[in-house]
Amino acid sequence: MRKLELLPTDDNIIATLNENILGRNTELGYFLELLNHVEDAYSIAIDGKWGSGKTFFVKQAKLALDACNDSISMDDEKRTSIKETLSNVTKVDDLQPQYPVYYDAWEHDNDIDPILSLIYSITEAYDYFDTLSIDSKKMLMDVGQKIIDRILPGSGAVLPALSELFKTSNILNEQKNKATLQEDIQTFLHSLIYENGNRLVVIIDELDRCRPDFAVKLLERIKHYFVDEKITFVFSINLEELSNTVRHFYGEAFNAGRYLGRFFDLIIKLNPANLDNYYKKFGLGDHYYYDYAIRTVISSFHFELRDIIRFISASQLLKDTINKIPNMMLLDMNQRDALTFCGFFVVPIMLGINVIQPELYGKFIRGEEAPLFVNVIKNMTQYDRVVDFLLGDKETFLRTETSKTFIDIEKRADSLYNALFSSENSDEIIIGKLIINQGVRDKLLEISSLLSNFSDFKK
Known part of the structure; x- marks a missing residue:
């Protein structure tokens, strides 16, 4: 007996896209067009109930953006297949190259500060690091380390993944406190966006499942430190549950709806999946x-x-x-x-x-x-x-x-x-x-x- 499951693995994501198993390809096409026309710092919330397929949808969007950005490594046959499927729902050639990053907030909600794991997730997504010169790697590591030092001053902490990615040494001893944390983050993000696309699209998933203090801190950190005209944030959430999370943190009388309105420029309701192909599957x-x-x-x-x-x-x-x-x-x-x-x-x-x-x-x-x-x-x-x-x-x-x-x-x-x-x-x-x-x-x-x-x- 095998477990019957449609997990959001790479193979399943590709299959659901190419076969339109969830009947959401048309919606996905409109969503890609929306992302393509964003020009400023922008934040989008995709609202759906738990178990409604939000993770599948945003991972399909990430896969589509990957396929439409030639700087991202992908098998040529897979890229061609995905773009052919997308051509049925949107004008693929008109899509600007954007670099998507997927961040599972629930996976990181035991972290000391969400900025650290968010920075790590962003850097981990960039597979072009191997092509950078030692000087470029060191510059990025310097900025990344400054971010850590400002969040955890005097701790000497470093993200092991950053150290592994950049292969630099003698970085931990440097304490540079001349710039603000926000400036450090802007420098860091701009250096990543420059060579890899017109925009960075950061997808935040499972936020409504996180500890209230972590969820609130992540929203406020992004609002204060990650506002950039070249970054689009996409939040995959159950708005009702996230509102409950916020009220749990600030108190039941707190106006959670108005509070969350500060963070999202646009709220999109995810329509129910068309189940005909799903049933046949x-x-x-x-x-x-x-x-x-x-x-x-x-x-x-x-x-x-x-x-x-x-x-x-x-x-x-x-x-x-x-x-x-x-x-x-x-x-x-x-x-x-x-x-x-x-x-x-x-x-x-x-x-x-x-x-x-x-x-x-x-x-x-x-x-x-x-x-x-x-x-x-x-x-x-x-x-x-x-x-x-x-x-x-x-x-x-x-x-x-x-x-x-x-x-x-x-x-x-x-x-x-x-x-x-x-x-x-x-x-x-x-x-x-x-x-x-x-x-x-x-x-x-x-x-x-x-x-x-x-x-x-x-x-």
Whole structure:
């Protein structure tokens, strides 16, 4: 059994771009055009919920910028492929060369000061250092060391990565305090931008997951020390969660929205991904009731991309066996119909709840969350089989006034939920064509636990 995941690795980033798996290539094209027309010091926030694919989006943008800057090392075939894909959504030849740097704030939130790790991330991204002369390396190291000395005076601290990159010596003994920290940083950044593109694009990701003190300090350090007409900052954030982080630091009465407005010149809302290609990537077709139900649960619970991956991973354990219920157990016909229906349409709801709100799962199987169940079943009435089983007469459903029909569906769905999960029901109950008894209830819980002969762990 392999973990089903779509991690933002280089290969996956390229695949999602070239195959437009997330359906965001058009948005990416507009974003590249936006970056291309920025002329001043500028800060952009890309706002999206946790798990919505923000990291994928900004890493796709970085890959695109890499491909459009000939000073950045990249395999020629890969560069050509990426630019051909981009040419479908933007005028590639019109994009100015920009140098992107990716900074994972969460990865560094135990650092003493965010400036140190940010400077390191910027310098680490520049693969042209090997071509610099010793004098040029020493100049950059001098400036970098001054930044460290101003932040941690008298500590003698140095970023090992800087020392390794520049291969210089006798730098630590130099204390140069004539310029301000801001001037040092400007000198440092200008020396990097000069040979590698018209602008530097610094992508700050996962800021909303950081410790409140680190998140606030990083924002304020950037605001005070990194303002430069040749630098664009892109923040990939969940604005709601970042606001909570700021309030946690300054107090609940603090106006976090106005505070954050000081740092972002433009806030962009990341639209939901187009999931059609995404579903195909993981074999989630639309020709099978179980697949239909899975897609309905995803839309009903408003899953983000990360939730979808976990949900599909769990549901695929049952996909090849769920339709074989009648042949895998010695059941009478009534039990077979009920378990077939539950396998196709009820089990996905149970798996979905365990993904999106696992704290509710216990209440759900105790019969305390009927509205949750009824809402999803109502959304499944686009499938004839659901209506046929619940009402017992599909033709009546098709002839009946819609509003009245959905009242009937709600009542039947509520009755089905109580028949399946209410502890007060132990007798046999008939809902439409479904006959629910204790054997059905017990088997439903067994199947949805994923620890039964229905789970295929070889998937």
